[in-house]
Amino acid sequence: MRFVRHLLLAAAIGTIGAGAVAHEKDAASRNAAATRKEQMPWGIAGNAKAARRTIEIAMSDDMRFTPSNIEVRQGETVKFVVRNKGKVLHEMVIGDKKTLDEHAALMARFPGMEHDEPYMAHVAAGKQGSLVWNFNRPGEFDFACLIAGHYQAGMVGKIKVSPAK
Structure with missing residues (x-):
């Protein structure tokens, strides 16, 4: 997977050490990443104009997402508004269990x-x-906070993508 290769390459050449600042990207810098459309097992980056639904997710320092279970339809583009109600950095990462486990490690x-x-x-x-x-593939997927210790403390959620009608 391209993501894991990039992480390993970064580690190998010593570019790690940027600290938590690396996680605190503002919305403008995230837009550059959002324009890369690579098909993943759990979908593909969506276009904000195509989003017909917004789902608000709250993250808290008790290592929980609210809601922690989400249902969508195959083909649906969803905008997630993710609010950190805690006092420490959190993240929401969508993926499958295998990918999230690798990333958490x-x-x-x-x-x-x-x-x-x-x-x-x-x-x-x-x-x-x-x-x-854009959830263009049916199945059951996960989302998690992969900040060190958060995933291990149970900061995870589920996304069920039902087949299109």
């Missing part, structure tokens, strides 16, 4: 690594972020 080894993909929203304490995703 890398985050535990390299907690300050810099990364940004259209299926992620890094949100500083007390702030909000967003991501737009």
